Amino acid sequence: MKIAVYGQKLEKNNITYLNQFLLYVFNNSIEIYIEKDFFKILLSFKEFRNFNIPVFSNYKELKGVDLMFTFGGDGTILSAIPLIRDSGIPIVGVNTGNLGFLATFSKDVFLKEIDKIFQKKLYIIPRSLLYLETSIKNLNKFFNFALNEIVVFRNETVSMINIDVHIDDEFLTSYWSDGLIISTPTGSTGYSLSCGGPIISPDNKNFVLTPISPHNLFSRPLIISDCKKLHLKVHSRVKYYSLSMDTRLLSLKKENELFISKAPFYIYLFQERKNTYFKTLREKLLWGVDQRN
The missing domain is CATH 2.60.200.30 (Probable inorganic polyphosphate/atp-NAD kinase; domain 2)
Incomplete structure (x- = not known):
């Protein structure tokens, strides 16, 4: 399997999650590429300086990629769209940001479901453009x-x-x-x-x-x-x-x-079964917070 990783920034409290993810990838002999600018950010942290990972910088270099992992919020996924284009590569959005309407995997759930993600046993949702x-x-x-x-x-x-x-x-x-x-x-x-x-x-x-x-x-x-x-x-x-x-x-x-x-094509997002669109609305928009309900 061949995967790509994209992000725009990395907070210190997310280093552990990303490190565990990379170790899983290496231990399972998964071919990985990281977006060039995001890899430069990783190298600024000592935890990643010994990693030798090939990089990519544009959509032409993603040929044959099976999954794109984004680490950030919804804005990170939106910024990744010009890299994916009409390739049909599904996006696994790991929410290390704020809202998470598109990046529906929390960091903890993402690591628990990682086997199912790589086996493509979760939902793939098409989104129009x-x-x-x-x-x-x-x-x-x-x-x-x-x-x-x-x-x-x-x-x-x-x-x-x-x-x-x-x-x-x-x-x-x-x-x-x-x-x-x-x-x-x-x-x-x-x-x-x-x-x-x-x-x-x-x-x-x-x-x-x-x-x-x-x-x-x-x-x-x-x-x-x-x-x-x-x-x-x-x-x-x-x-x-x-x-x-x-x-x-x-x-x-x-x-x-x-x-x-x-647009004549769709963008595909991975989603865990229990994390439905309506559940996301209820949580992100604070529906039902009024205790009288």
Whole structure:
């Protein structure tokens, strides 16, 4: 078996867990590769300085990998997506961060279930993505897929922007707001939720459009089928507007129109049987904390 490991940082209290994981890998003769920058972080700790592990730096070097292990929170998984792309490599998200909607394995559970993970006896959950095209081909090497959301918002101005939205070539409305979030069901518990958007379980085939601080009492989040295609045109007092896709950010000229649709592939996440999506919602959003319930 061949695995890859990715992370963005390492806290001292997580060294023991990662060390136990690496020893398990070596003892079971599992081929392992670690992302280059994360390996540099590991080498800053004496516990890992004697490890001689090959590194990778881009998606082309992950050919033949069976599993990707991420150590961190949901942001770490989102940052790993450009490395995985359409390879179909399942992600095992070990939660050493805060929220953990995507990284559902706690450190203790992860080590207890490690045999089942390598034997692929746990659930593999597919998650849909958004795909972005632009009218001006200036994305260069920007990875134009998003697992959580695509966000359009104002740039270098305190004034609101206008965003014309068409769905399947039919005009929907013009949002006068700070911006607009186009979210997948996976991303519905993220930025969209904080702006008043609905929570959508990941087995639904939908997108949600959530305006950011709209100057219109009748602007509300809208759920649409993920087979629909969106066309966005931005009007602003300044030359540029901002575009974010998960953890990636860039500025585009307002003449640059956006075309958004469902991606032709899925990202696959490992999940233990008892750790269901609704259980995660209940725990992470503190549902039922009121003792009167």
